[in-house]
Amino acid sequence: MTSYDTASRQVPRAPSSGGAGPLAVPLLPEPPQAGRADIVSIAAWLVVGTVIIGLLYYGQDVLIPLAIAFLISFALGPLVRVLVRRGMPQVAAVSVVMLTVIAALLGLGLLIASQVSVLSAELPAYQSTIRAKIASLGDQMEGPGVLDGVFQTIATVQEQMTTALQGAPSGAADPLEVQVVGDGPSPFSMAVAWLTPALAPLATLGIVVVFVFLVLLDRGDLRDRLIRLLGGNLHRSTDALEEAGKRISKYLLMQLIVNVTYGIPMALGLWAIGVPGWILWGTLAAIMRFIPYVGPMLSAIFPLALAFAVDPGWQMVLMALSLILFLELISNNIVEPLLYGTSTGLSALSLIAAATFWTALWGPLGLILSTPLTVCLLVMGRNLPQLAFFDTLLGSTPALDLPTRIYQRLIANDPDEAYDIVSDAIRETGLPVFYNETGLEVLRQASDDYHAQARVEHRLRVADGMDRLLDDLREDHPAPDMDATRPARVACIGGKWQVDAVSAEMLVHMLALDGVPAIHCPTGAVTARYVERLELDGIDTVCLAYFSRDPDIAVRGFVRRLRRRWPELRIMLALWNAPEDQAGPDRGTALGVDQVVLSLSEAAQHLVLAASPDMALAAEALPGDALPSDEPERLTVLARSAVLDGHAREDLDDLAKRAADVFDVGLAFVSVVDADAEYLVGQSMDLPGPRTDTSPPMTWLPRTGAMAGHVVTTGQTLVVPDSDRDARFAGHEMLQKWQGRFYVAAPLRTAGGHVLGALCLMDRAPRQIGDSELDLLDRIAAEATALITREDPVATEPRKPAPAAPRSVLGQRVPD
Template identity: 45%
Template sequence: MPRTDSPQGANASVPPSAAGGRDGLAALLGLVPTLRVLAGLAIAALIIGGLYAGRTILVPLALAFLLSFVLDPLVVRLKRIGVPRLAAVLLVVGATLSVLGVTAVFVTNEARVLSEQLPQYQNTIRKKLRSLAQQLRAPGMFEGAKRTLDIVQSEVEAAAPALSGSSGARRRAVQRVEVQEPQLSPAQQALAAFDALKRPATDAGLVLVFVIFILLDRVDLRDRLLRLLGGNLHRATDAMDEAGERISRYLIMQLTVNVSYGIPMALGLWAIGVPGAFLWGALAGLMRFVPYVGAFVAALFPVTLAFAVHPGWSLVLWTIGLIVVLELISNNIIEPWLYGASTGLSILSLIVAATFWATLWGPVGLIMSTPLTVCLLVVGRYLPQLAFLDVLLGSQPVLDEPTRIYQRMLAGDPDEAIELSVAQVEALRGDVPAFYGQVALPVLRMAMGDHMRVATPEHRLRLFQGMDELLDDLQEQYPPPPPVAAASESGHGPVVCLGGKWELDHIAARMAAHALALQGWPAQTRAFGPLTAEHLEGLALEDAQVVCLVWMSPEPAAAARHFCRRLRRRWPHVRIVLALWGELLEPGGVQDDAQALGADELTFTLAQTLARIGELQGLELRRAFEEAPIPRDDAARVQALRASGVWDNEALRQLCLHTTKRAVDIFDVQQAMVSLVDAEMQRPLCSHGRLAPPGVTEAEEEEALRAGMPRALSPCAHVVAARRPMAVADIGRDARFAGNPVLHARGVRFYAGAPLRDAAGHVLGTLCLLDSRPRAFDPRELRLLQAMVDDLAASWRGSGVAAAPVPRPPPPAPSATVGQVVP
């Protein structure tokens, strides 16, 4: 009897109508992605068509919105001093129109004066053009080629048939006809001028009306836009705030840059003697609003005029030199200084956007291309449905370095992956262990996540071969130094690094061995394989003192416990460090987990692994953390801290406590504190919340907080030295703090701090946030933390504390050679 549980038998038992309906439903479901793409393309085409068809009204409206971004800050300032909004809007618009009118009158007068002077330069222009024509007709390097072409042309014409000659004669006999347009009367000329100015005047009037009403109804328009952006009020508010901030900053800074370019241009042209200097300066400032081509168009006019009015070439060279110098100063000094941060758009997206908007809306679209594209970028950043706009238009890298290296490995291009890796090592100042911990291990984590889901055998082979080539190259470029003296004197054998189960574990074990060897401790790897008696016999761990067992699997507990038990039974003297690098485990109960798994130490990062192995061997390895640097003016800073009197002011302590309580609630962290950094120690002025490290009571933690921590181990000291906010998303995965014993003992995994300054600008300490869980902390949150610290510092200064005068340090001694101050 045939089997009925086969796929054919199962299908045979289904009625044809049901099978056909199921197949049709599957076919329709398969078409859903295609239909979505087609629907998106259709919607995009409709939007582009609407933008082009409605440009008559959309262009003035867009110009009005952009102008409102520039004028609204002035209106807000007038409102703050008590001016009603209607009066403030009228004042700002009137002042703007006055400035534009004065500028237009000035430019018109300069153009009239220049037009009156141009006939005086006709002889110079004629002589210059005749001289150029003579130089072009003079024998040159291509004269021989020209003669050869003339001979060939004459021979071809001589060999042509007579018919062509006769037709040529007829063509030469044709007379030219010149069509002269009739002269217009004054009335007709006035009507023609009115027709030419009617469209610009109408657009200007519409822009003026739109600007006034947008400034008057800004709050209502904001509410309506928030309603249109969707139900997530937080996300919509952030999108509008960021778009308004970026566009306002861009337009105001662009205006400042153009003015700072146009005025020196006018003065420079006037100094070297170019006619109409102030007209060309105004034109240069105006044309720089047009991306890319505006500066070249503005430079064309003064260079051409300098060529025409001066018999020699010196004026042309002076003009070109002035323009080049101003461009270099503006592009490399003025713009980076004033802009501070870019618009967030990539160069390619700026070029494409300029072409797109210029095609739709003409020159006005070219001027507005950057602000409009910034709006699209912000919308794509905050609306998930349009996230592709952020990817296409943004200047931020869409792939981090681990992902780029991983992708090149999958593509079978290990050479480029090695180049990227070497560049990262050089960026880390040759710190190969830091590269392994921050870049290479994330590559292995991605590979482990894709190993059983999407990776094909070919992809796995490329990855394994590429990682082997990468490690071989790094070991060749960065060979380990000779073993430390303590290693040879102690009689200990080398550290043996073993991969747990997979090929990826073995690659990670090679990284650990190389990192240990670079720190002066001999380390080796052994071949990995199935956990059999033959494999264990081949490990030969009799001389080993420490075994580092590396595991990249996301669920290694059962297999790691079995491996550790077999190692412990075969070599009881071996100290086992179990490195679980494939998953970020929650802190707490680390020692209990290590004992339960049969290991002596349990680590989650490469830096922790290096530190624990060093402790087990009793060696003085290189520190697995970075000590806080000491700033140059630290003596004056410490003196200002001691003279401030903050330690003895209970009112200030209560104020700081209120700030820390608010910080815990706002940022949703476990602990916040105000810390002051002295010459040797960091001590908290107040704190709120508790980290609850394992095995530590609340009283013991409070006692440890009051005792403070050494400045060299303090993250707050890094903030004091850098004088800017700092956020560490994961202490355990940051090379600066991963091996910090104090942070490890307290279970700190997240840190963020902002500097607390006194009236003289000295950084006395920080307001810091601590948590036992890693977390992301974006730049907006960091700016908010700094704003809270600034408010706290303002309250301090308002109470008269932290503003004590600080004696100035004595001036440096004069040099014994020339009597100048020694720097």
């Protein structure tokens, strides 16, 4: 019998010709040394970071002029492009802009110099006032005080210690000090000593001017070289450079406007108060605000000191101080939010850390450049995956997404903070959207971690925390009063786990907000006794909710027992974790249920339609034959355009083909809605359907039920990511005929605000579309409207999603 040694992990092996014994072979491979690899990677990053910081420090003589030149070129670039677009050669445009800026700076310098010379001549006249005020302050501070005894004791001890250390004085006289006096420095050496400190700034200024001229002169070549250095994805590198250029240009422009709107009122206010040199102090205040944090405080010292010297009393000082505080409040709380917008861009901690870092490396110039340089790093981190850690370190957006933040607070047993986060999210999106997109994702994460990572304590915290959240949300968002005589005909049951039960409670609350009474049945082990205890008499529809990725066996047993007890019951199965390709009618049939849904919104739509079809159609579907309030005027504009007579047909066909190519969809078309029909006046491909008798013929659809009618009625973009999952359009005749599941339609809005129709995209596969893509679709729809009406395109407003709550209270505002 062959023995097996578990200690040495040997396996028997047939003896070789040499008669060797058994060979020890490990049954399991040794785990990879991940820790050692991580340490090596961290060490490599530390070495790289040290080298980069060293290069920044020792190369500051070259890098500082380059950084200043690039930032100035960002600010002047738009002016150069405007001149070039108007036909001026590139060299001439750069020269004109540079000379204008230099002339403006020279004029500003002469103004400041003249103001300084006038003040220097007047300062001796204020000496008597200064002496009188200082003497007055000294008189007020004389007399016995609380700490006089302490100071006297310290002085006595210090005197005694000095005497003890020096010893007794000797009788010998101290030797005289002999100093050799030469002829003194030569005039040439004195001139060099005076000029040397001034030559370095002048040389730096000259280098900056040359760099700015070269950068503006050949921006394209420099951009190509930067893209080559960044490497990776060409699209992301291009987006990163474009976003960095736009954000820095707008930041500098907005900063200039903010500073000017601060400096002018400052100068006028100081003039009204009577402070001399008011033009100088207003100019200095505008310039010093380019220095973060300390600039405004430094600029306030000079006018306050001069007010102290001029006025024998304290009225002028107090008025100047009140003026500065008032302007700071107005600038920080009104002007900056109005110009910068609501985006914070950078967190307060990252700005302070960046200011400290760049100041330690490059001194005062580093402090001035810290914010623009940090914005550049932030933009690079948002667009380049290899630098994504910059976005996490510097950005003001939360490091964790909203569902993960809520889930983490529940794990940490902090339901109060989780409720605060939930309340902020609901204020932005509304409760149903929160339940469908965020609440369901929180439960999905809890379900995924149930067996993998969560401990028993964590599971209990999440379950208790979600119960508390739901109780608070039901109290804060009560359902409208419903007819007490109207019985509940919908029951929602969690399939197996506590998270299933919580999702069922969310669905019950959503239905109550829509005016549909529903009940929640407790979750339990699916046994015959449990089914008998369910109170489902009078219930028409039961929704079974599951987060399990493989619930088929449990579902079949549950459905079988329900069918046996209530044969006429309609059963809806909610699979919150199932992929879309596994939630079709075939799976529902195999499991014995009437319908399979994947989201809370889809389940609510179907249940609302089943409970109250008329109300659901009026609130959700908006029938295609519903008339907008401006229907007569809209039809007049449509008839005047003559688009139904074939006007601009070829151009609209080309535009539809371009839209289909840009958005990579199977079909795009331009449709207008007349009094009785929807006409396709431009399409990327031939479509089946009835045709008009015009030349060229156009495909048309009845207006009743037309999907473009929704856009005309509401005036809003219609987005249907998946028609099979949308109760409003499931089984729609047009979508079935043209085999479309994804549908989006942007309104064709005229300058007068009338919606003539829609630019529509359709595809066979479901998909999502973001705000940036919808903005582009709006622009193409504006071009289509211009072709129809023979007018200039109407400018469209970009969509601005609600900004994420910053992770810190304070933050530097940076333009989007």
